Amino acid sequence: MQDLNKKDEENKIENNNEESKVEVKEEKSSVVKEINDEIKAETDTVKVKIGTVGNAVLFAFFVLIVATGILAYYLIHDTKDNIDQQYSDLIQNLSEYENLIDDDEEGTTVANIIDGAMVDAGLTSTNSVTTEVTDDRKIMNEELVVLYKGLILDTSKMDEVKLKYIDNKIDGSDKYVITYYSYEHYAFKESKLGTFSTQLYDGLVKIDGVGKVAISENYEAIPREVKVINTVPSVITNTGFTNYDTVKTIITDLDGNGVEEYIVIFANKQTGYSKISFYDSKGSFVDDLASIEKSKWRKGSNAEYYLSLDNVDILDIDNDGIMEVLVEIPHATGDSTVSILKYNNGKLTGKTKIECSLLD
DSSP states (O other), rough: HHHHHHHHHHHHHHHHHHHHHHHHHHHHHHHHHHHHHHHHHHHHHHHHHHHHHHHHHHHHHHHHHHHHHHHHHHHHHHHHHHHHHHHHHHHHHHHHHHOOOOOTOOOOHHHHHHHHHHHHTOOOOOOOHHHHHHHHHHHHHTTEEEEEEEEOOSSSSSSSEEEEOOOOHHOOHHSSEEEEEEEEETEEEEEOOOOOHHHHHTTBBBSOOOOOOSSSSSSSSSSSSEEESSSOOOOOSSSSGGHHHEEEEEEOOSSSSSSSSSEEEEEEETTTEEEEEEEOSSEEEEEEEEEEOGSSSOTOOOOOOOOOGGEEEEEOSSSOOOOEEEEEEOOOOOOEEEEEEEEEEEEEEEEEOOOOOOOO
16 A cells, blocks of 8 residues: 555656646747747848848938039039130120220230230130131221232222322221232232231331232132133234234133133233233223333333233132232332223223333
């Protein structure tokens, strides 16, 4: 009986131990689960934090790009505004300088004006800028300047005109010290800046550095071919040519109607007579332009003078598409005049039959 009781006591203890194990196991499982839940919670928190930081970095990068773009836009437009302002200042200063300049002031040139304006605008001048502004001033003058051997040629009328020297104190240097387009031997020669001559004639000057005929504007002053031959064309039926031992003929379409006119220069070295005559496209005589005979040569001199190709130029001096005939008329004083003639629609306008003389 005692043994039975003892066995029951042992079984009861064993059962209690088993129950304790189960409770411990369950308690451990509970603790593990709690720990796992805490770890998961912490992991989720970290993930959220990482995601938040990434978003913050992306946002900061986006803000940086936008700010950079805004800054670049501002700098570009600010620079452009500064350039525009400098240009406006230059134009304003140039205008103010021109208004303040006295026309009688010596030594004042366009280059001085531009240099002063550019300094005030914070810029520096160059030769190319000066030339461009000079040309602009020339155009603003609204006056075509034509030079013949460096002297002013008045082209306002078809007549014999006297060549004019320049009084730079009155006329102003910026009006004539400009780029000219020069012509010689019936062709364009070059474009070049004209300068005042250093030699004075009774206080007056002329323009150096340009060709025989120089024009202040760039256009096609010889729009059609000009030919020179050493004979008389067969279309001209005049029979008096045998009296001359030197003949030159200029052939060109002066008025652009598709047919050519003829200017013939004759000379007789035996009689000392020479002349320039004009013929139409059919070879018909129109008029004598100029002539000189030996009796009108300078007395007491062995020098001979004959009218020649050097006395005749062909070019459009008023930019109307019609080429004028320029005949240089010699004078005893050495100051030549120029006869300007225009031929259009069969009509010759200008002074003709000019008798040249070298008598004192």
